[in-house]
Amino acid sequence: QKEVEQDPGPLSVPEGAIVSLNCTYSNSAFQYFMWYRQYSRKGPELLMYTYSSGNKEDGRFTAQVDKSSKYISLFIRDSQPSDSATYLCAKTQGAQKLVFGQGTRLTINP
Amino acid sequence: DTEVTQTPKHLVMGMTNKKSLKCEQHMGHRAMYWYKQKAKKPPELMFVYSYEKLSINESVPSRFSPECPNSSLLNLHLHALQPEDSALYLCASSQDRQGSQPQHFGDGTRLSIL
Numbered sequence: 001q002k003e004v005e006q007d008p009g010p011l012s013v014p015e016g017a018i019v020s021l022n023c024t025y026s027n028s029a030f031q032y033f034m035w036y037r038q039y040s041r042k043g044p045e046l047l048m049y050t051y052s053s054g055n056k057e058d059g060r061f062t063a064q065v066d067k068s069s070k071y072i073s074l075f076i077r078d079s080q081p082s083d084s085a086t087y088l089c090a091k092t093q094g095a096q097k098l099v100f101g102q103g104t105r106l107t108i109n110p
Numbered sequence: 111d112t113e114v115t116q117t118p119k120h121l122v123m124g125m126t127n128k129k130s131l132k133c134e135q136h137m138g139h140r141a142m143y144w145y146k147q148k149a150k151k152p153p154e155l156m157f158v159y160s161y162e163k164l165s166i167n168e169s170v171p172s173r174f175s176p177e178c179p180n181s182s183l184l185n186l187h188l189h190a191l192q193p194e195d196s197a198l199y200l201c202a203s204s205q206d207r208q209g210s211q212p213q214h215f216g217d218g219t220r221l222s223i224l
Contacts, residue, residue, distance in 0.1 A: 008150075034212055043114075043200050043215035044153065051210075088152055096141065096166055098213060100152035 003027055006089050006101025015110050019076040023089035023101045026070065033065055035074045036088040038103070044088055048074065079108045113137050114216035116201050122222045125191060131219045133184040133201030142184040143213060144176060145200040153200055153215075159184060160206075191223045 006023045013019055021035075032051045036044035048063035050056045056063045064073040072089055089101040114135045123129050133142065141160045145153035158166035159178040173195075175187040184201055198218040205211035 032210065032212070036215075041217075041220070043116075043217040046212050046214060049212045096143075096158045096160065097155055098153075103150075103152055 001026055003093070003099045004089060004091060004101040006104055008102045008104060010105040010107060012107045012109060013079060015079060015081060015108055017079050017108075019074075019079050019083070019106060019108075021074040021076075021087050021089070021104050021106070023072045024070055025072065025091055025099075027091075027093070031092045033063070033072050033092075034090045034098070035061075035063055035072075036090060037083075038086045038088060040085075047087075081108045081110050084108050114201055114203055114214055116199075116216040116219050118219055119217070120220045120222075122224060123188070123191065124224050125193075127191075128187070128189045130188065131186040131199055131201075131221075133186075133216060134182055135201075135203040135214075136182060137203065137214070138181075138205075139203035139214075140181060140206050141204045141211075142178065143202040143204075144174075144184070144186050145202065145215075147198040147200055147218070157186075188221075191221075193223050196221055196223045 004025045035048040037047050038044045053065050053067045060077045062075040084107045086103045086105050088103045090098045093099045117132045143158050144156040147153045155168050156170045157176045162178045173190050177185040200218045202213040202215045204213045
C-alpha cells in the first residue's frame, strides 16, 4: 500500500462547479499536509499547508484534514478554466521528506 | 514567477557529456532539495541539503553529484547519464530542515539525454 493514495483522474468539470479532490494516507506519525498545483511545464506551486484536523480556507480553496479517517481533501469553489492543472497532495515523512500522491489531472471546461 | 530560480530551463546532452544544473533562492531558506519528476508521475526526492551539508541521499547513482556552495545556491553536476535519466529536475527550498515549514519549488530543468 502506498503511503499516500490519490486518484489520478482525469477529472473534467464545467466552469463554476465545485471541485473535490481527495487523498488518503496510511502513516499516523506527526506530520503536515500540503496541496500543490502543477501546470504543464511548470514546477509544483504550494496552494495549501496545514497540520490540524479541520478546514483551512484561502479564497476559493479549502483544505480539509480528517486525521481520524486519514483523509485529506481540497475543495475549489467557482472553478475557472485557469484552475486546469495537476493537483498533488503531499504529507511530510520525518523531518525533511515529502511523500506525494500520484496527482489528479483536472480540466475545467468553459 | 517562483522565488526558486533554476537554470537552464531546457538541456539536451549526450551520454558522454558533463553538465550542471543550477538553483538559486533568496528567501533565506536553509534547506534545499533536488527532485526528479517523470511524465505523469509525482516528484521523487534525490538529495537534501540542510545548512549547506548533505543530509539525505536517496541512493541516487553517482553520475548525479550535488553541491551546495552557499546557503542560496544548489548545483547538480551530471556526468555519463543514461536515456532513462531524461526527466524534469526540480529544485525546492524550505525555511529549515524541520517538516514544519513547506517546500517551495522552482519550475525545473527539462533534461533530455540523447
